[in-house]
Amino acid sequence: MSSELSFFDLFLQASFLVQLVMLTLLAVSVISWAFIFQRSKALKDAKSEMKKFEDKFWSGVDLNKLYQELSARSSVQGMASLFCSGFKEYVRLRKAGTASSDAVMDGTYRAMRVSLSREVDALESHLPFLATAGSISPYIGLFGTVWGIMNAFIALGEVQQATLAMVAPGIAEALIATAMGLFAAIPAVIAYNRFSHQVERLENSYGNFMEEFSSILHRQAHAQQRVSQEATA
Template sequence: MESGLNFIDLILEASILVQLVMLTLVGMSVASWAIIFQRRSILAQSLADAKKFEQKFWSGMDLGKLYNEITARAGSSSGLEALFVSGFKEFARHKKQNTGSASMIIEGTHRSMRVALSREVEKVESGLSFLATVGSISPYIGLFGTVWGIMNAFIALGEVKQATLQMVAPGIAEALIATAMGLFAAIPAVMAYNRFAKNVEKLESNYINFMEEFANILHRQAASLTEAKQNVSA
């Protein structure tokens, strides 16, 4: 009886289909945990980088100097730095060409930053859809394995004249393991998804607020340039 209900033995003696279900759930669980650790590190770093950049941005540092400092580094910028570089580069291009009114300049700058915002949010959201999928379908995959295992157990039970609990228990136990594995894969994935989605929402809110504040600063500069140009023309 003890050897018949041993956890490892139950898995090894399960039907091929139930073993495939268990293997699938283990693979999904491992993949989701890898994404959980990766996303946790990336989101924490993104929030820290955003806070650090905002402190530098609002310290009164010259925007041109800040732009040159960021673009001089090796590698591409990310987060708020990417929004700033995108917006300032577009603003500098319009200012150099001396084209359009202040509203037209800011419209082009704002559009450039929105594209950068979309890319940055897409980066931090990467992998979250997989966690949501694991959290949604893992219990059903486990339940499928359970139903199949119990069905086979009762079919085998029907082939004997005298049925006992000892005969059916291993089959039912191996089937229930599939459900347990499905929950084991789903619960951490759902919890991680909810937490990460909240962090992404917070990060996106920070990005949008910065983008609007930076656009206001550039709008004042563009308006001053336009006014100065009109005064010279007059």
């Protein structure tokens, strides 16, 4: 391809609307890649923190000690956040003298569900943008292509003798808009599908932990209730 048909020259020769489409797609691509790197690091950190917490939780550590250690941190995220929310509500309800162990567990489980919803929302941050970019970028590029080709043929109709050299630059600049649309869409779609799968796996792990932790607290609640009943008998 000659220098006259370089990408930069084609961009400068394009109509204002096609240039606007190209710049829009470039901005979408840059933002998408920024979110891809950010989400990749965030999800990797979430999996690492979950592994560390699970190792410590199932090592047999005292739950009160673990809660105090986590509460001393400036911020708690992921599975540790579910633990802190559930254990805090469990202790609060037990100290309040709630008679039924089932009522204690119901309140504890609700607290963990709220925390789970917040954690999943945090994990899914920026994913809607990637989904939107992957869906609409090809259509934005196609719009620029249609507009550029239309202008090329309009200009072609205004001359008496048409040649390929006259219409080639207009078609080339139009096709670049489609290429940029695909360039913005493909990584966004791949990243969205990959990150969605990772979020789903983390959510399932969090849900499994909630069930297992609830079972542990439920056994403790029943044991404490039985001791209380024996003491008052």
